[in-house]
Amino acid sequence: xxxxxxxxxxxxxxxxxxxxxxxxxxxxxxxxxxxxxxxxxxxxxxxxxxxxxxxxxxxxxxxxxxxxxxxxxxxxxxxxxxxxxxxxxxxxxxxxxxxxxxxxxxxxxxxxxxxxxxxxxxxxxxxxxxxxxxxxxxxxxxxxxxxxxxxxxxxxxxxxxxxxxxxxxxxxxxxxxxxxxxxxxxxxxxxxxxxxxxxxxxxxxxxxxxxxxxxxxxxxxxxxxxxxxxxxxxxxxxxxxxxxxxxxxxxxxxxxxxxxxxxxxxxxxxxxxxxxxxxxxxxxxxxxxxxxxxxxxxxxxxxxxxxxxxxxxxxxxxxxxxxxxxxx
Amino acid sequence: xxxxxxxxxxxxxxxxxxxxxxxxxxxxxxxxxxxxxxxxxxxxxxxxxxxxxxxxxxxxxxxxxxxxxxxxxxxxxxxxxxxxxxxxxxxxxxxxxxxxxxxxxxxxxxxxxxxxxxxxxxxxxxxxxxxxxxxxxxxxxxxxxxxxxxxxxxxxxxxxxxxxxxxxxxxxxxxxxxxxxxxxxxxxxxxxxxxxxxxxxxxxxxxxxxxxxxxxxxxxxxxxxxxxxxxxxxxxxxxxxxxxxxxxxxxxxxxxxxxxxxxxxxxxxxxxxxxxxxxxxxxxxxxxxxxxxxxxxxxxxxxxxxxxxxxxxxxxxxxxxxxxxxxxxxxxxxxxxxx
Numbered sequence: 001x002x003x004x005x006x007x008x009x010x011x012x013x014x015x016x017x018x019x020x021x022x023x024x025x026x027x028x029x030x031x032x033x034x035x036x037x038x039x040x041x042x043x044x045x046x047x048x049x050x051x052x053x054x055x056x057x058x059x060x061x062x063x064x065x066x067x068x069x070x071x072x073x074x075x076x077x078x079x080x081x082x083x084x085x086x087x088x089x090x091x092x093x094x095x096x097x098x099x100x101x102x103x104x105x106x107x108x109x110x111x112x113x114x115x116x117x118x119x120x121x122x123x124x125x126x127x128x129x130x131x132x133x134x135x136x137x138x139x140x141x142x143x144x145x146x147x148x149x150x151x152x153x154x155x156x157x158x159x160x161x162x163x164x165x166x167x168x169x170x171x172x173x174x175x176x177x178x179x180x181x182x183x184x185x186x187x188x189x190x191x192x193x194x195x196x197x198x199x200x201x202x203x204x205x206x207x208x209x210x211x212x213x214x215x216x217x218x219x220x221x222x223x224x225x226x227x228x229x230x231x232x233x234x235x236x237x238x239x240x241x242x243x244x245x246x247x248x249x250x251x252x253x254x255x256x257x258x259x260x261x262x263x264x265x266x267x268x269x270x271x272x273x274x275x276x277x278x279x280x281x282x283x284x285x286x287x288x289x290x291x292x293x294x295x296x297x298x299x300x301x302x303x304x305x306x307x308x309x310x311x312x313x314x315x316x317x318x319x320x321x322x323x324x325x326x327x328x
Numbered sequence: 329x330x331x332x333x334x335x336x337x338x339x340x341x342x343x344x345x346x347x348x349x350x351x352x353x354x355x356x357x358x359x360x361x362x363x364x365x366x367x368x369x370x371x372x373x374x375x376x377x378x379x380x381x382x383x384x385x386x387x388x389x390x391x392x393x394x395x396x397x398x399x400x401x402x403x404x405x406x407x408x409x410x411x412x413x414x415x416x417x418x419x420x421x422x423x424x425x426x427x428x429x430x431x432x433x434x435x436x437x438x439x440x441x442x443x444x445x446x447x448x449x450x451x452x453x454x455x456x457x458x459x460x461x462x463x464x465x466x467x468x469x470x471x472x473x474x475x476x477x478x479x480x481x482x483x484x485x486x487x488x489x490x491x492x493x494x495x496x497x498x499x500x501x502x503x504x505x506x507x508x509x510x511x512x513x514x515x516x517x518x519x520x521x522x523x524x525x526x527x528x529x530x531x532x533x534x535x536x537x538x539x540x541x542x543x544x545x546x547x548x549x550x551x552x553x554x555x556x557x558x559x560x561x562x563x564x565x566x567x568x569x570x571x572x573x574x575x576x577x578x579x580x581x582x583x584x585x586x587x588x589x590x591x592x593x594x595x596x597x598x599x600x601x602x603x604x605x606x607x608x609x610x611x612x613x614x615x616x617x618x619x620x621x622x623x624x625x626x627x628x629x630x631x632x633x634x635x636x637x638x639x640x641x642x643x644x645x646x647x648x649x650x651x652x653x654x655x656x657x658x659x660x661x662x663x664x665x666x667x
Contacts, residue, residue, distance in 0.1 A: 046515040047486075162379070191378040191542055193601045196586035200600055218515055221588030225595060244592040262520035264549035265590050266572055271527045271550060274520035280485055 008180055008212050009035040009058070014072035014082075016050075016057045018284075019065070025284040027053045029236040030072070032310075035180065035229075040206070040213040042227035042244070044220060044259070048281050050236040051216045055182050058214075059093045060084075076180070095125045098173030098211075102185035104165035107172075108157040114141075114168055115153030121175040140171040144201060163194035167201070174205060181206070181213045187222065199226055220263060224248055232256050235281050235292040238310065239325075242317040252313065254325040255293045291322040299324055331405070332366035333504055333536050334390065339363045339399035341382075341389050345609060358608045359385040361560035362399070364636070367504065372530065372537040374551030374568065376544055376583065380605045382560040383540045387506045390538065391425050392416055404503070421451060424497035428509035430489035434481035440467075440492055441477040447499040466495040470525060487518035494525065504536045511546060523550060544587050548572055556580045559616040560608055563651065565636060566643040576639055578651040579617045618650025625649045637664055 016028035028050045035041045043051045056062050058074050058081065074081040076097065081089060093099065101107045109117060118137035122128050128136070134153070141149035144167040157165055166186065173181060183202070187195040203226060206213055215227060223230055223244065230247045232240040232255065240253040251257045261275035268274070279296045282288075288295045290305045308322035319326060340363075342356040359382045367373045375383050388394045390401060392408060401409045408419055427433035434443055444463045448454050454462065464474050470491040481489055490510060497505050507526070511519040527550060529535060541547050547554060547568075554571040556564040556579065564577040575581045585599040601620070606612060612619035614629030629650060636644040637660050645652060647660045 046517060192544065192586040193378055193583060195588075196598050197600055197602075199588075200598065219588070220516070221590055224590050224592045225588040227592075248590065248592050259516060260590075262517045263590065264520070264523070264545050266545055266548055266587070268545075268549055270548060270552075270568060273527075274524055274549070276521045276524065277517035280487070280518070 006036055007034040008037040010075040012073040014057060015070045016053050017070050018067055022285045027236055027284060031238055033231045033241060035212050035214060037212055038210050039228040040215055040226055041229045042223040043216045043231045043233060044223050045233035046281060049233045051233055052184055055184055055214060055216050059097055059099055060089050094121055095176045096178050098178035098181045100169055100173045100183040100186045102188050104169045107169050110157055114155050118172055121172050125176045140175050144171045162190055166198055177209055179211050181211055183213060184216045235287055240319045246317055252319045252326060252328055254327055291325055293325045330369055333369045333404060334367040335402040337364050337400045340397045341385050341394055342397040355609055358560050358611055363562055365555055367536050367538060369536055370534045372539050372551045374547035374554040375538060375540045375557060376547050377557035378605050381557045383557055384508055387508050387538060387540050391423050391506055421500040422503045424502040425506045426493050426497050426510045429513055430493045433493055434489060436482050439478055439480055444495050444499055466498060470495045486514050487521060490522050506538045508540045544583060559605055559611055563646045570643050576645040576652055576656055615648045615650045623650035
């Protein structure tokens with residue numbers, strides 16, 4: 001894959017493994033995708049399919065010492081993050097790449113005031129006085145629509161509601177005006193009404209700042225609502241990738257179809273049988289080399305074969321071509 | 329019409345707030361504040377609302393894990409509001425509960441067999457041989473292999489654990505199951521498996537459900553009627569179709585509009601609510617939702633009776649000028665004879 005100038009991030013054949021008692025297990029297996037500048041790319045899949053590990057590999061926040069990137073490249077503005085030194089990556093993380101985690105309470109330090117935590121971001125990444133950092137932090141809280149920001153600066157995280165905490169985390173992630181934001185399940189812990197507020201806020205800030213976003217979620221509704229491009233992951237691999245409109249109107253992989261059809265929508269007749277995907281994602285140690293969705297469906301003949309080719313079947317629509325799972 | 333299985337009347341659950349050296353009561357968390365509802369045999373009543381609105385507290389009060397502060401709960405005609413733990417025991421067979429987090433509601437030191445068998449032992453039902461057979465039948469009914477009986481709950485995935493929780497709830501052949509967010513911790517593919525199972529079991533055993541959830545599409549799918557709760561009170565109650573097609577209360581409309589649509593071509597404008605649910609410790613004196621919206625008519629609602637009224641057959645909505653349309657308010661006002 002060549003480095004096109006319009007892509008701000010290019011993940012190329014990324015392999016991430018974990019050292020475990022059962023040996024080296026591959027959680028991310030040759031994953032490639034790119035993020036165009038200013039666009040939102042969604043990564044969707046069930047728990048344990050490698051979404052978060054992919055995202056955390058990009059910013060090198062893998063659990064240590066077990067997690068290791070064993071191959072591939074992550075080009076951010078043409079610079080390979082896999083080979084960057086720790087000092088370089090620390091500068092980029094929180095600076096040019098902002099990160100939002102699922103559980104805002106875990107991302108905030110419970111014993112420090114909100115103000116100190118937001119101001120710290122400015123102190124770390126910019127040459128700025130304590131006083132200016134405090135003022136900049138107050139401004140950030142105002143930007144994410146926290147009422148009475150001067151007062152909230154003196155609060156501790158437990159004083160705030162879940163939605164307000166997530167706003168603080170967003171303020172921290174956006175403090176240095178990053179060109180890429182990685183949001184790992186940013187609204188999963190929140191109510192629908194608060195989710196709508198946060199998604200609206202993120203969308204508005206994104207267009208104001210012109211940043212690109214990687215949004216990781218298992219909620220297809222959130223994807224449909226916010227994303228330009230969608231990457232569907234299954235068992236550590238990308239099985240399908242397309243624009244959001246294309247993916248929702250013309251899903252080609254059996255797994256994508258399964259996911260789309262298992263959610264009840266407001267139009268589904270009530271108490272009717274919902275479509276299900278039988279079984280579950282196999283444990284990492286037991287994954288086959290061939291088509292992994294066939295493995296789940298118990299199609300043993302297809303499993304033993306080679307890994308299905310990931311091909312572009314129509315412009316911008318990529319899918320794993322497995323004789324069973326590719327269903328045009 | 330068959331008489332309802334469960335009737336709650338003006339149910340209140342308040343938790344005391346204590347402060348100072350002497351821990352005197354300085355206030356109360358009004359978690360459930362005057363809720364009336366009923367559930368018919370074989371019916372599913374959905375209960376939706378944001379976190380902190382009192383959904384789970386209401387569920388726990390009905391199974392009597394909490395004792396209500398006032399009001400009455402009639403189950404199958406008998407008053408269980410203040411019944412002692414001992415006298416409750418026969419009723420407990422008929423009301424069971426399924427919890428949100430199956431990992432935390434199953435004892436990790438008990439085998440699956442011991443977990444599912446425990447209700448029989450507590451109630452002294454069956455011989456050892458019968459119980460073994462019943463547990464096997466239950467496992468089969470919820471779609472788990474018989475070999476799971478000798479394993480431990482942590483060996484299972486989230487969806488399978490939820491099946492174990494369902495098997496335990498079914499053991500005593502209950503009439504009513506309180507499902508407290510039974511699928512919100514699960515992936516969509518597993519969520520649909522569990523929803524299918526719950527619907528099947530209802531048809532097979534004629535169960536009634538109180539289905540508590542914050543996911544409105546899920547609630548719509550399983551429920552016959554839906555109650556919308558806000559800050560300890562029910563603000564709208566109607567058939568599932570009526571709630572979703574013709575919501576009358578402003579809060580219901582806002583909740584529905586917040587559901588992400590599953591079509592990228594159809595990104596709708598949303599009604600965005602400002603802020604969060606206010607604290608139930610010191611709730612607004614008038615219309616709680618009117619207060620959140622800063623409604624111009626809020627002042628009128630202080631001291632007003634905002635209880636549910638029937639706006640159209642079987643469609644109940646809070647008589648609150650801040651939260652219903654002008655036309656609906658005229659209707660409600662003339663019907664109730666309010667000046």
